[in-house]
Amino acid sequence: PRSDLHADTVVVGAGPGGYSAAFRAADLGQSVILIDNGDTLGGVCLNVGCIPSKALLHIAKVMDEAEEVSAHGVDYGTPSFNLDKVRDWKKSVVSRLTGGLKGLARKRKVTTIQGFGTFGGPNQFVVSTAEGKKTVSFQNAIIAVGSSPVKLPFIPEDPRVIDSTGALELEDIPKRLLVLGGGIIGMELGQVYQRFGSQVSVVEMMPQIIPGADKDVIAPLMKRASSRFKEIMLQTQVTAVEAAADGLIVTFKKGEETRREAYDKILVAVGRAPNGKKIAAETAGVAVDERGFIKVDRQMRTNIPHILAIGDVVGQPMLAHKAVHEAHIAAEVIAGHKAAFDAAVIPSVAYTDPEVAWVGLTENEAKEQGIIVKKAVFPWMASGRSLAMGRDDGLTKLLFDPKTKRILGAGIVGQNAGDLIAEVALAIELGADAEDIALTIHPHPTLSESVGLAAEVFEGTITDL
Amino acid sequence: PRSDLHADTVVVGAGPGGYSAAFRAADLGQSVILIDNGDTLGGVCLNVGCIPSKALLHIAKVMDEAEEVSAHGVDYGTPSFNLDKVRDWKKSVVSRLTGGLKGLARKRKVTTIQGFGTFGGPNQFVVSTAEGKKTVSFQNAIIAVGSSPVKLPFIPEDPRVIDSTGALELEDIPKRLLVLGGGIIGMELGQVYQRFGSQVSVVEMMPQIIPGADKDVIAPLMKRASSRFKEIMLQTQVTAVEAAADGLIVTFKKGEETRREAYDKILVAVGRAPNGKKIAAETAGVAVDERGFIKVDRQMRTNIPHILAIGDVVGQPMLAHKAVHEAHIAAEVIAGHKAAFDAAVIPSVAYTDPEVAWVGLTENEAKEQGIIVKKAVFPWMASGRSLAMGRDDGLTKLLFDPKTKRILGAGIVGQNAGDLIAEVALAIELGADAEDIALTIHPHPTLSESVGLAAEVFEGTITDL
Amino acid sequence: KPLASPSVRRRALEAGIRLAYIRGTGPAGRILHEDLDAYIVSSGQGAMVQP
Numbered sequence: 001p002r003s004d005l006h007a008d009t010v011v012v013g014a015g016p017g018g019y020s021a022a023f024r025a026a027d028l029g030q031s032v033i034l035i036d037n038g039d040t041l042g043g044v045c046l047n048v049g050c051i052p053s054k055a056l057l058h059i060a061k062v063m064d065e066a067e068e069v070s071a072h073g074v075d076y077g078t079p080s081f082n083l084d085k086v087r088d089w090k091k092s093v094v095s096r097l098t099g100g101l102k103g104l105a106r107k108r109k110v111t112t113i114q115g116f117g118t119f120g121g122p123n124q125f126v127v128s129t130a131e132g133k134k135t136v137s138f139q140n141a142i143i144a145v146g147s148s149p150v151k152l153p154f155i156p157e158d159p160r161v162i163d164s165t166g167a168l169e170l171e172d173i174p175k176r177l178l179v180l181g182g183g184i185i186g187m188e189l190g191q192v193y194q195r196f197g198s199q200v201s202v203v204e205m206m207p208q209i210i211p212g213a214d215k216d217v218i219a220p221l222m223k224r225a226s227s228r229f230k231e232i233m234l235q236t237q238v239t240a241v242e243a244a245a246d247g248l249i250v251t252f253k254k255g256e257e258t259r260r261e262a263y264d265k266i267l268v269a270v271g272r273a274p275n276g277k278k279i280a281a282e283t284a285g286v287a288v289d290e291r292g293f294i295k296v297d298r299q300m301r302t303n304i305p306h307i308l309a310i311g312d313v314v315g316q317p318m319l320a321h322k323a324v325h326e327a328h329i330a331a332e333v334i335a336g337h338k339a340a341f342d343a344a345v346i347p348s349v350a351y352t353d354p355e356v357a358w359v360g361l362t363e364n365e366a367k368e369q370g371i372i373v374k375k376a377v378f379p380w381m382a383s384g385r386s387l388a389m390g391r392d393d394g395l396t397k398l399l400f401d402p403k404t405k406r407i408l409g410a411g412i413v414g415q416n417a418g419d420l421i422a423e424v425a426l427a428i429e430l431g432a433d434a435e436d437i438a439l440t441i442h443p444h445p446t447l448s449e450s451v452g453l454a455a456e457v458f459e460g461t462i463t464d465l
Numbered sequence: 466p467r468s469d470l471h472a473d474t475v476v477v478g479a480g481p482g483g484y485s486a487a488f489r490a491a492d493l494g495q496s497v498i499l500i501d502n503g504d505t506l507g508g509v510c511l512n513v514g515c516i517p518s519k520a521l522l523h524i525a526k527v528m529d530e531a532e533e534v535s536a537h538g539v540d541y542g543t544p545s546f547n548l549d550k551v552r553d554w555k556k557s558v559v560s561r562l563t564g565g566l567k568g569l570a571r572k573r574k575v576t577t578i579q580g581f582g583t584f585g586g587p588n589q590f591v592v593s594t595a596e597g598k599k600t601v602s603f604q605n606a607i608i609a610v611g612s613s614p615v616k617l618p619f620i621p622e623d624p625r626v627i628d629s630t631g632a633l634e635l636e637d638i639p640k641r642l643l644v645l646g647g648g649i650i651g652m653e654l655g656q657v658y659q660r661f662g663s664q665v666s667v668v669e670m671m672p673q674i675i676p677g678a679d680k681d682v683i684a685p686l687m688k689r690a691s692s693r694f695k696e697i698m699l700q701t702q703v704t705a706v707e708a709a710a711d712g713l714i715v716t717f718k719k720g721e722e723t724r725r726e727a728y729d730k731i732l733v734a735v736g737r738a739p740n741g742k743k744i745a746a747e748t749a750g751v752a753v754d755e756r757g758f759i760k761v762d763r764q765m766r767t768n769i770p771h772i773l774a775i776g777d778v779v780g781q782p783m784l785a786h787k788a789v790h791e792a793h794i795a796a797e798v799i800a801g802h803k804a805a806f807d808a809a810v811i812p813s814v815a816y817t818d819p820e821v822a823w824v825g826l827t828e829n830e831a832k833e834q835g836i837i838v839k840k841a842v843f844p845w846m847a848s849g850r851s852l853a854m855g856r857d858d859g860l861t862k863l864l865f866d867p868k869t870k871r872i873l874g875a876g877i878v879g880q881n882a883g884d885l886i887a888e889v890a891l892a893i894e895l896g897a898d899a900e901d902i903a904l905t906i907h908p909h910p911t912l913s914e915s916v917g918l919a920a921e922v923f924e925g926t927i928t929d930l
Numbered sequence: 931k932p933l934a935s936p937s938v939r940r941r942a943l944e945a946g947i948r949l950a951y952i953r954g955t956g957p958a959g960r961i962l963h964e965d966l967d968a969y970i971v972s973s974g975q976g977a978m979v980q981p
């Protein structure tokens with residue numbers, strides 16, 4: 001053969017998108033090769049994203065709760081904190097999952113190649129491996145190369161400037177940490193470092209943190225974070241960073257005012273850029289836009305029909321569950337199924353404390369798009385379960401079409417919000433209306449009850465407010 | 466007037482059923498009087514049931530987690546435990562909610578009377594209050610008198626024998642506690658006392674704890690509880706209890722074998738009996754069965770059409786959310802709406818660690834009723850979020866109709882299972898099938914994902930196993 | 931947009947049917963599997979019905 005290796009379907013990138021596509025394709029009878037340059041399968045999400053961040057957030061959460069129950073009769077005092085052990089535990093969680101993936105690949109006879117892949121032509125990848133270059137030919141390819149942290153040009157190369165990957169390495173707990181970017185990743189990692197002992201400042205250009213969510217939904221997080229962080233600077237720009245011996249001197253600009261402040265570390269969390277430009281896509285004729293995104297149709301096909309793309313590299317939202325959903329579609333399309341992306345909504349979650357989750361239409365979007373919605377809010381102050389967890393700072397907001405009463409969206413903030421939002425996602429997909437949700441008996445006392453109760457607020461049948 | 470007081474609708478019992486019915490009736494324009502003999506509104510659930518038990522379980526959970534993170538690098542050592550403060554906190558949670566109810570009653574101009582009510586005729590209650598007897602007449606009445614702990618005749622009256630109410634008072638933490646009954650309440654309170662320092666034994670007549678749920682769903686709870694409790698005796702009967710000076714001597718019978726063992730306290734949690742016999746129902750002509758249940762139709766009407774009944778007193782399952790749902794129907798029926806009990810399913814939750822939740826058909830029921838189901842299980846060992854919480858012992862089981870693929874039931878065990886079950890309740894109410902659930906994008910990494918993944922197991926599209 | 935659940939939408943896609951042509955008989959006009967079955971039978975596409 002002209003190539004060293006061949007498979008029906010070759011997938012490049014073994015993140016949630018890539019491994020899911022490879023496994024689904026194999027389950028549908030294809031021979032599959034999965035190429036990734038990492039040491040382990042799982043991509044960003046498992047190795048340096050979703051999973052390690054959630055493991056650290058879990059530790060932080062337990063520390064918060066231990067502190068809180070100390071006021072309620074179970075006094076823990078200050079724990080002895082061993083950063084090495086925390087890091088090891090985080091690693092063990094990641095390894096268990098990436099090891100699991102390896103087993104799943106083997107079980108499915110998916111061949112994995114460790115190396116960096118670029119197109120060698122419309123039916124070939126060239127993979128740079130430890131043993132040299134290998135060529136891999138295919139009938140169909142799936143590009144799942146994901147994204148990388150955005151770097152800011154005016155920030156110097158300095159070991160004290162880290163991105164999310166660096167932050168998750170937990171090299172040390174800096175005394176003064178500046179988080180550049182108040183999005184999901186910045187807020188999650190900021191809370192971890194604050195809990196582990198850093199004095200955390202967050203700077204965000206937009207007028208609110210986590211700009212995708214509505215302001216009222218963000219408010220409880222903003223309140224809690226503000227009381228624990230040193231400060232949260234909104235509508236503020238970083239215009240310069242100077243690497244001095246005793247700190248990184250940052251210049252902030254808010255309106256006309258500028259200010260300088262020193263930090264021990266800076267975590268840059270201003271977004272992620274797609275990796276589309278790094279795979280010699282032009283060699284295969286695959287179009288990549290100037291930002292590095294690869295455009296696909298609803299079947300996940302690029303402009304070259306036998307080459308598909310999925311996950312972060314095809315566009316926003318850059319979320320693991322979107323990548324997996326697209327992965328299944330791509331594999332099914334290649335297998336000849338008539339699948340297409342048809343999901344009505346993709347939920348978003350910030351795994352902060354409190355958690356913030358939203359799905360479907362937000363109030364901001366409704367306003368922008370001129371869609372008239374009626375909102376119904378259930379404040380968790382009236383939730384027995386939330387109070388029994390020592391917390392009263394959540395809320396469940398549902399947005400309905402005032403005419404059809406159909407559910408259009410939801411924003412939830414509070415403990416387990418990320419779990420609760422799934423019910424609303426299903427409700428939206430099924431076209432449920434307020435009464436469908438209100439008349440579904442939710443177990444008491446749970447937090448999920450708040451979804452039913454918010455629907456009762458809409459219906460005017462609520463008796464818990 | 467012939468009576469001291471009069472209202473369109475009089476509700477007796479101010480538990481979740483009673484207060485919800487009273488508030489809904491008031492919102493629908495009725496004048497309402499709410500009678501309860503307790504010091505505060507809220508009935509069993511708020512005062513000595515759902516809420517205080519969940520508050521204590523929260524403390525126990527945090528203690529468990531603090532112990533677990535100690536192995537992961539954040540060492541807490543043994544906390545200083547102050548039972549008085551724990552009790553005070555529990556009380557404060559309860560007071561905040563019962564105080565809230567008082568405000569809601571006032572806002573709605575619902576008159577509350579503290580006293581024990583019995584029927585004085587088909588349109589009258591006689592209430593024994595601190596200031597003497599008062600008569601209250603009505604057009605319509607709603608009986609919401611709830612239930613009381615079952616007492617066992619062969620157990621002596623002794624301060625060391627307590628029921629759930631006594632257990633929640635937290636008078637002390639006995640060294641050796643026997644929990645009589647391995648149902649939800651027994652297992653919840655058993656875990657609280659174990660965590661707070663008791664050596665806990667559980668005795669249950671049935672072959673499994675929490676007999677309503679399927680065995681595989683109970684297994685992870687059984688495993689955790691077994692490793693922490695002194696023992697869990699199944700298929701074992703208590704035949705005698707003797708009050709000795711240095712302990713309560715209990716005789717157990719399992720098959721042909723008998724055994725005696727001493728305990729410092731016994732918590733009797735063998736079930737609850739309806740309070741229907743205590744309200745002189747015959748005076749109004751309302752039929753009460755020999756066990757104390759009041760039979761109602763789908764509109765919640767008793768045999769006397771203008772007298773309705775709701776909640777624990779009308780039958781199983783004795784759950785707060787069932788009571789609230791029935792309460793709304795009763796109030797709406799009285800207001801002339803064409804409402805009727807029409808919910809397909811009522812979820813059940815044990816707020817143990819791990820939580821156990823189930824809804825709709827169980828495998829046991831399917832077998833008994835000869836219904837053919839196909840089950841799909843997603844083990845949480847493969848859930849990144851569960852592992853990131855330091856736990857791998859959950860599972861999500863969905864039951865489908867093999868022909869229509871419609872979802873019929875679910876059993877979930879693991880952290881937050883009680884929150885996750887709501888999505889399945891909604892799915893069942895809406896007649897969703899496996900594909901509807903599998904194609905709904907669940908956020909990653911959450912525990913709610915396990916519901917989508919179990920549906921993928923059914924569909925054969927799963928790539929995480 | 932016609933109201934239909936994800937599985938109905940997927941089946942319609944597989945059968946090459948535009949949901950806009952189908953009248954839903956479910957609550958709020960929701961298009962059910964049965965409606966899709968009936969449409970397929972009436973439009974002579976019976977062979978495409980999958981159990």
Ligand SMILES: Cc1cc2nc3c(=O)[nH]c(=O)nc-3n(C[C@H](O)[C@H](O)[C@H](O)COP(=O)(O)OP(=O)(O)OC[C@H]3O[C@@H](n4cnc5c(N)ncnc54)[C@H](O)[C@@H]3O)c2cc1C
Nearest residue numbers: 013015017037043044045049050117146311312318319320
């Ligand atoms: C700190 C952090 C936390 C996050 N938390 C969440 C969360 O909680 N929930 C969520 O949904 N999302 C989260 N995300 C986003 C999530 O990680 C991504 O959306 C997801 O990983 C995208 O999956 P993917 O398959 O598109 O690609 P990726 O996971 O980015 O994987 C791409 C893989 O391809 C490899 N690769 C790239 N180019 C090549 C090449 N040319 N040859 C060979 N291999 C190549 C990369 O090394 C990588 O392994 C988080 C991200 C970060 C950084």
Ligand SMILES: Cc1cc2nc3c(=O)[nH]c(=O)nc-3n(C[C@H](O)[C@H](O)[C@H](O)COP(=O)(O)OP(=O)(O)OC[C@H]3O[C@@H](n4cnc5c(N)ncnc54)[C@H](O)[C@@H]3O)c2cc1C
Nearest residue numbers: 478480482502508509510514515582611776777783784785
């Ligand atoms: C420890 C424990 C934990 C529980 N946990 C949960 C849980 O987590 N989730 C759940 O769903 N359920 C739980 N339950 C069950 C739940 O408490 C009941 O299902 C619920 O309270 C029933 O509500 P109700 O309105 O029928 O009556 P109740 O709550 O029983 O209230 C009845 C009220 O009527 C009063 N009353 C009775 N007779 C008279 C009279 N003649 N005159 C005046 N007043 C009268 C009583 O004093 C009481 O206040 C728990 C129960 C216990 C004991």
